Amino acid sequence: MVDIDGFFYTQNNEVKPKMLLGAHVSIAGGVDKAPARGAQIGCTAIQIFTKNQRQWDAPPLSQKEILGFQQALADSPIECVVAHASYLINLCSPDKNQLHKSRESFILELERAESLKIRSYIFHPGAHKGLGQKMGIELIAESLNFILERCAGFNTEIVLETTAGQGTSIGFEFCQLREIINLVDQNH
Structure with a gap:
């Protein structure tokens, strides 16, 4: 295989996208230590917490x-960095104080x-804790609309991540993620 322009070309001229290997480091x-930690274990992609x-x-x-x-990123073989949200964040918490903290922490x-020029910010939607799935999904979308309005113009994309489905978690089915996306104002 030959690597040209980020794609692998096989002997039969089949084109396959270049694969990245990553880990959460x-x-x-300090955040500047993360690229070297990823490189040390053979990664070309890393996921980090920003705090x-x-x-x-x-x-x-x-x-x-x-x-x-x-600079550490430029000096490493790392091609892709993504950030993962804190596990404290719950964008559909029925507790107003926790919901406020979740939104502010997310922002x-x-x-x-954004300041680190990280490509994507990944988060688990949250747990409705008795509100019900429909209300939980609506509250997540409302939270995302609030966040996107406050962070207008950012280049870092927000990525919804699935959950295992424990308790009252939302996001263990793709249809739940689709419902959230459909309720988010696409003008952001």
Whole structure:
């Protein structure tokens, strides 16, 4: 196989997209450590948290941290970086305080991903905790519309991730993800 322009060409001239190999790597000690950690285990793609995933808040990233991450990325074989949302975030929480914290933390993390020029920000939709699936889906879409309005113009894309389906989780069926997408204002 020959690698040309990001595609593999076999002896029979079949074209196959180049595959990336990735892992979720730690940002302990700073986000700039992540690319080297991925490279050390043979990755060409990495997923990171942009902050401690067990806390709601985080101080803003400094210009030094942002530039350090960009330089570390440029010095590594990593071709793709995605960020994963904190597991505290629940965009359909029936608890108003937790919903507010979830939305604000989501925005904070999305801002951090944007400042690091991370391609995608991945999150699990949430758990309705008794509201019911329909209300939960509507609240997730409402939350996303709120977030997208606050983060207008961002290049980092938001990616819905499936769940295993435990408890009252939403997103374990593709039709649930489709319903969320259909309710999100596509003008963002």
